[in-house]
Amino acid sequence: MVLGADGLHSRTRALLFGPEEQFYRYLGYCFAVFTMRNTFGLTRETAGREVPGMLAALREADGLFFDGAGQIRMPRWSSGRAALVGDTASAPSFLTGQGTSLALVGACPLAGSPAGRDRTAGFAAYEHCSRAFVAxxxxxxGHGGATLVPTTARALEQRNTMLRGLATRPATEGRPAHSALTRPDFAQRPEHDYC
Incomplete structure (x- = not known):
């Protein structure tokens, strides 16, 4: 078997399922990451007066990572003897803060799903266990983008207040998305039942 876990821009996915463009959903944001010296003594978000210095540091940075914020949405996560997991199969984007969680949650049923089944049934069971949680x-x-990248002065003020710990986001009904899946108790389940 081949398990593809090589990220948002996966070569494994492209080889098995075709070009990324058919699965990639751009979320309307781009981001850049680079390392710079903490010459400002920053310990939290600061005022816009620091932006020119940060842009100057960007021009001198040794390394730069630039990408768009996007998701991977696929109709299926396996083909023949291969299956995809994590960002390779279902990247939620960094706006959710759930990429690592989805990878780990998916890896658990993927590891157990072939037990006592043929490969096709095992991969189908893995997807059945994980699909609703991923969705x-x-x-x-959308919520993460609106929070992290506000478009109005009021939304910016609300975000900054929330980030400083002076307010919390309103509670949502039901279980929050990050905890909406209950991990199976493998000790209590038959060897072939991992969902």
């Missing part, structure tokens, strides 16, 4: 978390990207 719920992918749906959170």
């Amino acid at each position: 719920l978390n992918q749906a959170q990207a």
Whole structure:
């Protein structure tokens, strides 16, 4: 078997399922990450007066990572002897804060699903166990984008207040997306039942 876990821009996925463009959903944001010296003594978000210095540091940075915020949405996560997991199969985007969680949650049923089954049934069981949790978390990207990248002065003020710990986000009904899946108790389940 081949298990693809090589991320958002997966070569394994492209080889098995075709070009990324058919699965990639752009969320309307781009981001850049680079390392710079903490010459400002920053310990939290600061005022816009620091932006020119940060842009100057960007021009001198040794390394730069630039990408768009996006998700991977696929109709199926396996083909023949291969299956995909984590961002390779279902990237939620960094706006949700759930990428690592989805990878770990998916790896658990994927590891157990072939037990006592043929490969096709095992991969189908893995997807059956994980699909609803993935969809719920992918749906959170809009909320994350609105929170992290506000478009009005009022939304910016609310975000900053929340980030400083002076306020919390309103509670949602039911279980929050990040905890909407109950991990199976493998000791209590038959060897072939991992969902």
